[in-house]
Amino acid sequence: MVTIKDIAKIAGVSHTTVSRSLNDSPLIRPETKDKIKKLAKELNYTPNMSAKRLVNQKSYIIGLFFSSIQDGTSDSFLVEVIKGIHSVLPKEYSLTVQGLDSLNDYSLETNKRYDGVILMSQSDQDDLFIRHLLSEEIPFAVLNRQLDEKEILNITSNDRQGVKSAIDFALAKGYQKIAFIEGKDGFRSTIERKKGYLDSLTQHNLPLNNEWVVQGDYSIESGQRACEKLLRLSEKPDLIFCSNDDMAIGAMRACHANGLAIPSDISIIGxxxxxxxxxxxPPLTTVHKPIVQISQTGTIELLKKIQQQPIHQLQLLIDTSLEIRQTVN
Structure with missing residues (x-):
């Protein structure tokens, strides 16, 4: 295995110069850094991560935390988040994944010396963990849930506007009886998405029919149960908006089980x-939430924070888009 000392001997410089060059130290001239890096590549040099951690006083570990992995987090959401983070995370970093609801003591977890933490937050109950990170002065980014605190690095999608656009689209197509299956109680996404539904009804001067608003919990099963409840009403909706795709799949299952054709008898949006x-x-019409982009942006900005680089905008709302497929006429 090639070492820093080997590179130093061939290049005719000290091993300190090699180490600083490979770590992009501003103390080393650019031409020297380029020469050292080129030589290291030619020799297939692989850094000793244990030594690098000691020298830089870093763990090279990023902690990824969800409100809960088992409850309210779909498999597809989990995969998209991890895919987005890994696509921009430097190869020397490793990623650990944990659900906050499985932790008894936050201190025991953060004592592992994370260089930074990504919190994929779904609930206001995560605020206790956020306060812990602030008190421990651990660099972190909160993704997925819009915060009121403006001084925290916070990146999410504009869920409210995304739902409003979807309901506006349905109304423009001539639908008037639009039901709404809510997400998990207490999640900020549930609140923001319902606001979008109400915004559209208000703008179009349509009354809210409380019978057409049914609670779900983001699971396929809850979507099926909620849809069955809607289908038992004397006045049935002609379109059902579901607060996530898993519930939309459950709703489609309920419609099929009741002999209803989609979209000729009833329409679905996820x-x-x-x-x-x-x-x-048929293929689902749905609001596209840019989970990969949110995860990528959050990781890039967190790395800036870890490296003490300036962050020009702490709060970012990333636009959604409506993917029109075949569950709406």
């Missing part, structure tokens, strides 16, 4: 645009 959405029967 939210998230999971990879499976285009393969449902």
């Amino acid at each position: 939210f998230d645009d999971i990879s499976f959405a285009k393969y449902t029967s």
Whole structure:
């Protein structure tokens, strides 16, 4: 195995110069750094991560935390988040994944010396963990849930506007009886998405029919149960908006079980645009939530924070888009 000392001997410089060059130290001239890096590449040099951690006083570990992995987090959402982070995370970093609801003591977890933490937050109950990170002065980014605190690095999608656009689209197509299946109680995404539904009804001077608003919990099963409840009403909706795609799949299952054809008898719109959405029967019209982009942006900005580089905008709302497929006439 090639070492820093080997590179130093061939280049005719000290091993300190080699180390600083490979770590992009401003103390080393650019031409020297280029020469050392080129030589290291030619020799297939692989850094000793244990030594690098000691020298830089870093763990090279990023902690990824969800409100819960088991409850309210779909498999597709988990995969998209990890895919987005890994696509921009430097190869020397490793990623650990944990659900906050499985932790008894935050201190025991953060004592592992994370260089930074990504919190994929779904609930206001995560605020206790956020306060812990602030008190421990651990660099972190909160993704997925819009915060009121302006001084925290916070990146999410504009869920409210995304739902409003979807309901506006349905109304423009002539639908008037639009039901709404809510997400998990207490999640900020549930609140923001319902606001979008109400915004559209208000703008179009349509009354809210409380019978057409049914609670779900982001699972396929809850979507099926909620849809069955809607189908038992004396005045049935002609379109059902589901607060995520998993519930939309459950709603489609309920419609099929009740002999209803989609979209000729009833229409469905989802939210998230999971990879499976285009393969449902028929393919699901849904609001595309840019989970990969949110995860990538959050990771890039967190790395700036870890490296003490300036961050020009702490709060970012990334636009959604409506993917029109075949569950709406």
